[in-house]
Amino acid sequence: MRFFNTEGPVRPDDHYNLPPLSRWDLEEVLRLIDQKKYFLLHAPRQTGKTTCLLALMGHLNRDGRYRAVYANIEAAQTAREDVARGMAAICSVLGRSIRLYLNDARPDDWQHREGAIFAPEDRLARLLEFWSGADPRPAVLLLDxxxxxxxxxxISLLRQLRAGYPQRPQAFPQTVVLCGVRDLRDYRIHASSERAVITGGSAFNIKAKSLRLGDFTAEETRTLLLEHTEETGQRFTAEALERVWALTQGQPWLVNALAYRACFELPAGRDRTQPITVELIDQAQEAMILERVTHLDQLAHKLQEPRVRRVIEPMLAGTVPGEASEDDRQYLVDLGLLRRDGAGGLVVANPIYREVLPRALAGGPQDSLPQIAPTWLDPDGTLNPDALLDAFLAFWRQHGEPLLCSAPYHEIAPHLVLMAFLHRVVDGGGTLEREYAIGRGRMDLCLRYGRVTLGMELKVWRDGATDPLAEGLGQLDGYLAGLGLNSGWLVLFDRRSGQPPLAERTASTTQISPQGRAIRVIRA
Incomplete structure (x- = not known):
């Protein structure tokens, strides 16, 4: 029985799948190859790049006009700046790939017999020259x-490919496809022999085009999920199909991971007589986030990079990323963390990532929280918002100052500590949803616990700015209207210099918003 794939390339006999070559413009790819172009394929991790390259190799070799070989050269990463080791690893992988996919042992034999006589800076070029000239059919090299x-x-790899480019197709591959997470322009190479940073574009200026492998469309997402129904008879409800799309926005790994967990891991989902419901999809999502599965953990790890922080920190704060360059912003798009919306602005790529990012950042403060008794619950287990407010104010006065130091992003440390506190609240059986974006000037939170829904808005008062109370009340009106609520919290973090200690200035009052809602204003 086939299943949803979450590890490695798709194997059609084992995995539900979409035709790999349908996910990009095959006609354009074949035209680039026919025109003897060198080009790039890039996309975020676990979106199907390797599957597409393997499918392209199979297509070209079946057609018979070309000899195509796929080679994953990641093993050379351990060589780092050691060019001799790196080139030896690449040539070894390439020789094995030619033997495996083309049943041709000549390049492998050649590198063992003669490769050692060539300088490391020339070794790969000589191997490609030998392989390309050994058969009248042009060679196509797919490097992952x-x-x-x-x-x-x-640098050595790129420059050897560039040096051999004029010899194609008789004595060098007619086409080379370079594949990775980032576009070539984003390669920032610190060469030990040169002080300046070398960009990929300057080291490989023969690139004709960069192709990006996109996420699934809504229809493709639905088609993949329904392969499970065709195979097993177990159906997805219409709402569940829509929820998978809404949560993932078609990110291939997320689609497969949600579906696999719902259909093959959750006990209720393994009963093929029962449909896959929205509730099962939501359970699968929460389990994935709590477990910090590898894919999500890799994204969370990226938050430590300075160029990622320069964009994500102001995004969470709702401000404009003044220090972030266009390269920084594009880097996050290439990583798949962000996407450009219809208006050209930047938003988090999908709701699951939108949930993962602040959770990952709040992990430090959350781990540092003291034991907190759930005084916000009534005897029947119902959340009491007034008791929750009292508990938060007491917590903030006593623990806020030291916990702010445990937050990894200083500019949004108060947000992260508050979210860490609220996670302790919802761990008992609720959810915490977040909305944030560049330039909004705020973060919105929605806490749901049983029948109680509590809407909150978080704003920061910084040096040189006016009191954000009036603006916050107006903004919170719009957020609460969308939730169908008549009351909520406005939390104003005063981060101006020279303020009294948190314990002395933390307080709450009730204000009436412009649209007549009763708002609890918390100044902290």
Missing amino acids: EVDALIGDTL
Whole structure:
């Protein structure tokens, strides 16, 4: 029985799948190859790049006009700046790939017999020259994980390919496709032999085009999910199909991971006589986030990079990322963390990532929280918003100052500590939803616990700015209207310099919003 794939390339005999070559413009790809172009394929991790390259290799070899070989050269990453080791690893992988996919042992034999006589800076070029000239059919080389290489090893690879380019197709591959997470322009190579940072574009200026592998469309997402129904008879409700799309926005790994967990891991989902419901999809999502599965953990790890922080920190705060360059913003798009919306602005790529990012950042403060008794619950287990407010104010006065130091992003430390506190609240059986975006000037939170829904808005008062109370009340009106609520919290974090200690200035009052809602204003 086939299943949803979450590890490695798709194997049609084992996995539900979409035709890989349908996910990009095959006509354009074949035209680039016919025109002897060198080009790039890039996309975020676990979106199907390797599957597409393997399918392209199979298509070209079945057609018979070309000899195509796929090679994953990630093993050369461990060589780092050691060009000799890096080139030896690449040539070894390439020789094995030619033998495996084309049943041709000549390049493999050649590198063992003669490769050692060539300088490291020339070894790959000589191997490609030998392989390309050994058969009248032009060679096509598909190199995966190129951007995993580091420093001089990556420079040597790019420059050897560039040096052999004029010899194609008789004595060098007619086409080379470089594949990785990032576009070539984003390769920032610190060469040990050169002080300046070398960009991929300057080291490989023969690139004709960069192709990006996109996420699934809504229809593709539905088609993939319904393969399970065709195979097992177990159906997805219409609402569940829609929820998978809404949560993932078609990110291939997320689609497969949600469906696999709902259909093959959750006990209720393994009963093929019962449909896959919205509730099962939501359970699958929450379990994935809580477990910090590898894919999500890799994204969370990226938050430590300075160029990621320069964009994500102001996004969470709702401000404009003044220090972030266009390269920084595009880097996050290439990673798949962000996407450009219809108006050209930047938003988090999907609701699951939108949930993961602040949760990952709030992990430090959450781990540092003291034991807190759930005084916000009534005897029947119902959430009492007034008791919750009292508990938060007492917590903030006593623990807020030291916990702010445990937050990894200083500018939004109060947000992260508050969210860490609220996670303790919802761990008992609720959910916490977040809305944030560049330039909104705020973060919105929606806490749901049983029958109680509580809407909150978080704003920061910084040096040189006016009191954000009036603006916050107006903004919170719009958020609460969308939730169908007549009351909520406005939390104003005073981050101006020279303020009294938190314990002395933390207080709450009730204000009436412009649209007549009763708002609890918390100044902290």
